[in-house]
Amino acid sequence: MASDTPFKTKGGQAMDRRDFIKKTCGTCAAISLGTLLSSTLLDSCKTASVGVYKTTATGNLITVPLSSFAAAEFKLVRIQGYGYDIGIIKNQSDYTALLLMCTHAGQALTKTGSGYFCPMHGSRFSETGAVLKGPATDPLQHLKIKKDATNLIVALDPDYFMS
Numbered sequence: 494m495a496s497d498t499p500f501k502t503k504g505g506q507a508m509d510r511r512d513f514i515k516k517t518c519g520t521c522a523a524i525s526l527g528t529l530l531s532s533t534l535l536d537s538c539k540t541a542s543v544g545v546y547k548t549t550a551t552g553n554l555i556t557v558p559l560s561s562f563a564a565a566e567f568k569l570v571r572i573q574g575y576g577y578d579i580g581i582i583k584n585q586s587d588y589t590a591l592l593l594m595c596t597h598a599g600q601a602l603t604k605t606g607s608g609y610f611c612p613m614h615g616s617r618f619s620e621t622g623a624v625l626k627g628p629a630t631d632p633l634q635h636l637k638i639k640k641d642a643t644n645l646i647v648a649l650d651p652d653y654f655m656s
């Protein structure tokens with residue numbers, strides 16, 4: 494005898510209302526949980542959309558034009574032949590330069606929306622270099638910085654030039 498239920502499986506078999514609700518709610522819950530988990534996990538992989546200033550070093554010094562901070566308070570500096578990026582933060586007329594090297598085991602860090610992430614063991618640092626999550630225990634290294642009328646001059650650690 495044919496069922497008059499409006500709920501049918503993909504194969505055309507009749508399904509009662511309770512089974513239909515169980516199946517569809519379970520599927521919706523699984524999809525929602527998967528979406529939530531993947532967005533949380535991917536957040537740690539997200540590279541923030543920041544301006545990258547590419548330059549070369551002279552000796553162990555780099556020069557970054559002050560004008561490059563006109564539109565943003567943060568600049569990621571990528572130096573040819575150097576193993577790490579530098580993060581420079583502008584705070585009114587003061588500047589801070591951070592070596593983006595994880596203090597746990599030396600991995601290069603990735604900029605995220607709210608700081609820096611280490612892809613090797615998962616340490617997180619704030620935008621100013623404080624440890625937010627271990628295993629790293631030390632804050633990021635601050636580099637010496639000088640300002641003249643038009644440029645910032647940052648002293649790099651000579652140990653991290655690649656040969």
Ligand code: FES
Binds near residue numbers: 595596600611614
């Ligand atoms: S090297 Fe960064 S957490 Fe280990």
